[in-house]
Amino acid sequence: MTNPGQPAALSEPSDPELWDGLILCATCGVEQAAAHPEGLPAVCTICADDRQWIPAGGQRWTTVGELRDAGAGLEVAELEPDLWALRVRAGVGIGQHAKVVVTPAGNLMVDVPTYIDAAAVQHVRGLGPLAGIIASHPHMYGVQSAWSEALAGPEGPVPVYVSEPDVGWLARRPVAVHVWSGSLSPLAGLPGVSASQPGGHFPGSVVVHWPGRDGAGVLLAGDTVGVARDRRWATFMRSFPNYLPLSGAVAERIAAHLDRYRYERLYDNFSGVLGVPGGGASRVVRRSASRHADWAEGRMDHLT
Template sequence: MTTEPNPAAIEHAAWDGLVLCATCGVEQDDARSDPLTDGLPAACAICADDRQWVPADGQRWTTVGGLRASGASTEVTELEPNLWAVRVSGGVGIGQHAKIVVTEAGNLMVDVPAYIDRAAVDAVMGLGGLAGIIASHPHMYGAQSAWAEACGGANGPAPVYISEPDAGWLARRPANTIVWSDSLTLLPGLPAVTASQPGGHFPGSVVVHFTGQDGAGVLLAGDTVGVSRDRKWATFMRSFPNYLPLSGAVARRIAAHLDQYDYERLYDNFSGILSSDASAVVHRSARRHADWAEGRMDHLT
């Protein structure tokens, strides 16, 4: 007796061998006979950079299948109308909350989970799949190849937009990669979903702008603008884990760059949100950052 293959099992098999850095969660090239022993670098280039870290006990690698076997899971939740988050529990990496912008012209994933499973794919396909994927910076590449393949349409994998100044950080080049510079219309419409590159955290760091269902502008800022824990201020960092700030001049430059957008709310790439008056908060925070970075507050030290 023969049975039809289980589609979920087939798809899991396709994802399971994808190798991820166990620290940053970024996918690696899969042109190896044994995914965890054959041809991997001595250290993940992204983690060896001063914005990240290689653990004291050395570089470790894992696979999507290994994470699934050890209990990793996903949750897709609504943040506001037409904006959803994909969160991973029990995984690896930085722990980013991927965002999905839902529009009539298609859906966009901004920042990418360092894991993929059937439940999350089903949830995203239930929202309409993905017309595109864009990471705010290389720390957020995650398992972008697998997501593009799993949630694309009839024409193949969803386009994966890579910021040109940061393209050299790709450890695996997804199918349907589009390298871009300066600014980009990601999804057409009135208004459109757009992106630009204010830099800062990385030279090609990206922000994405769209208009919320209530008519207010929304900015997805990745690590370009970090939201403070009190959600009243923002910060501007070269490295968050290594406590390395950007200069005052760069903080002011980022705030000025964002003036091209009308935005009331701002989300970072975790759970941080400036829920109102975000543009004013960013400018106020850039001034405060510059005052401390440039010595004008030294009398308080």
């Protein structure tokens, strides 16, 4: 294990990788169903959407093997007791940090790395058996099928939970996919870990609530709630890279949805965290939604 906050760079294995031929988008890093380049679409549908982008040089595809040869790997860092971040080094994707929640009922991967190799699998397995995989939204699907199969247990591949409103974005359908709506307890026998779909960034955007080892409550928010650089505030966006905000009404709807949870800390999709030290993340989200609505609905126009 690493010290809190200190990433551990994993060494690359010398043997050929099982996943070398897996094709993924070179921008978002989402796995593709096609086994050969001629079976790929003209553009990645996720990147062609207004929340993402097609690079100026055009669509490009890559493989896990190409990324490995270019030096890609996985870094693992402890965010707090029983919560780990998985960060892809020298790979593809939009800089997201997947998470692993460690629990007595098995572990839950929340959002998925855009890379996989034997060393990475060994390290994640070392955190304990993986009982479920859940992406907060389609940008975070990563190579979820490969992770599900690589960490399979006696009952088969790890269940991959996909929001029903967003299932159409799957470019490769995992063998063990479970489509769900509303709310979900992804770890059998541990009702304290729960997921729900406040929507916003995507119609099926997911948050995961976990009590935390200290019982104070932790919310893994993906891109549903973004942490501002001034960490006294949060934001609510349809597109972060394209600067497209959600409406005030949707921001307030999301905050009201999250009121069902008790949470003192919130982690977004990247390195943003609210409530450390001192707690109070839920209060930050509520007042941020009100501020967002005031600006989006014109009540602050006198300052412009």
